[in-house]
Amino acid sequence: MMAKSKNIIVTGRHQKSILADVFYTNNELQKPIVIFCHGYKGFKDWGAWDLVAETFANAGFFFIKFNFSHNGGTTKQPIDFPDLEAFGNNNYIKELDDLETIIDWATSPDFKFKNEINTSNISLIGHSRGGGIVTIKAVEDKRVTKLITWASVSDYKNRFPKGETFEYWKKNGIMYIENGRTKQQMPHYFQFYTSFIENEDRLTIANAAKKIKIPHLIVHGTSDPTVDVQESENIHAWSVNSQLFIVEGADHIFGVKHPWQNNNLSKHLEKIVQKSIDFIGL
Numbered sequence: 001m002m003a004k005s006k007n008i009i010v011t012g013r014h015q016k017s018i019l020a021d022v023f024y025t026n027n028e029l030q031k032p033i034v035i036f037c038h039g040y041k042g043f044k045d046w047g048a049w050d051l052v053a054e055t056f057a058n059a060g061f062f063f064i065k066f067n068f069s070h071n072g073g074t075t076k077q078p079i080d081f082p083d084l085e086a087f088g089n090n091n092y093i094k095e096l097d098d099l100e101t102i103i104d105w106a107t108s109p110d111f112k113f114k115n116e117i118n119t120s121n122i123s124l125i126g127h128s129r130g131g132g133i134v135t136i137k138a139v140e141d142k143r144v145t146k147l148i149t150w151a152s153v154s155d156y157k158n159r160f161p162k163g164e165t166f167e168y169w170k171k172n173g174i175m176y177i178e179n180g181r182t183k184q185q186m187p188h189y190f191q192f193y194t195s196f197i198e199n200e201d202r203l204t205i206a207n208a209a210k211k212i213k214i215p216h217l218i219v220h221g222t223s224d225p226t227v228d229v230q231e232s233e234n235i236h237a238w239s240v241n242s243q244l245f246i247v248e249g250a251d252h253i254f255g256v257k258h259p260w261q262n263n264n265l266s267k268h269l270e271k272i273v274q275k276s277i278d279f280i281g282l
Contacts (some may be wrong), residue, residue, distance in 0.1 A: 023056065
């Protein structure tokens with residue numbers, strides 16, 4: 001029988017808690033661990049991510065998804081972005097630290113669900129911006145055994161504003177991005193850029209992708225308006241052990257939206273979840 005435990009509070013390294021969900025079949029068999037990382041302006045309860053988690057759990061995996069500590073959610077309000085100050089102070093280093101915290105938590109001897117997991121079998125899945133995070137972490141952390149990226153970006157530096165917009169950001173120390181769905185003006189403090197520059201070698205996705213030695217599945221849709229399919233082709237070219245799975249007609253979020261009222265996955269998301277399950281194997 002499938003079990004789940006939602007909104008578990010995990011202590012983060014940056015003065016903010018990480019909220020995590022676990023989904024699994026309650027049978028005390030050692031299961032491969034799958035850890036999912038959301039993308040930019042994302043959160044663990046977005047759209048069909050719960051359905052994705054259930055599908056993995058029903059297939060025999062122990063599935064963990066979590067909110068990055070500075071994604072703009074809080075422990076009381078994990079959905080959407082009540083804490084815009086945290087959102088503005090987020091950066092890639094904090095997200096890498098958060099992911100490491102979650103891996104440490106899941107593999108610790110006092111992990112509540114330790115009878116359900118195989119700590120020597122850990123796969124990471126990252127969507128969009130989270131794809132870069134899992135790619136970097138998979139190289140840094142030897143506990144990771146397989147890597148999957150969904151609609152991943154291939155270059156963080158290239159996504160920063162340029163020209164007048166950049167100069168305005170540098171001068172004022174803050175810029176705002178509108179959230180198309182919630183209409184919130186979401187802040188980015190200039191520390192987001194300076195943190196990247198200070199850690200540029202580590203945060204260059206190409207550098208990490210070229211060092212990947214574990215099996216790597218790269219998934220992307222041909223109709224992605226947010227991250228061009230070429231970015232996954234770039235990652236595939238760098239990552240010698242990778243397999244590229246192109247989904248014809250799929251968009252950036254694979255035909256899903258938030259909220260997702262359907263009891264089933266979209267046809268594109270169902271296809272990539274099944275491909276990912278087969279790739280990890282049991």
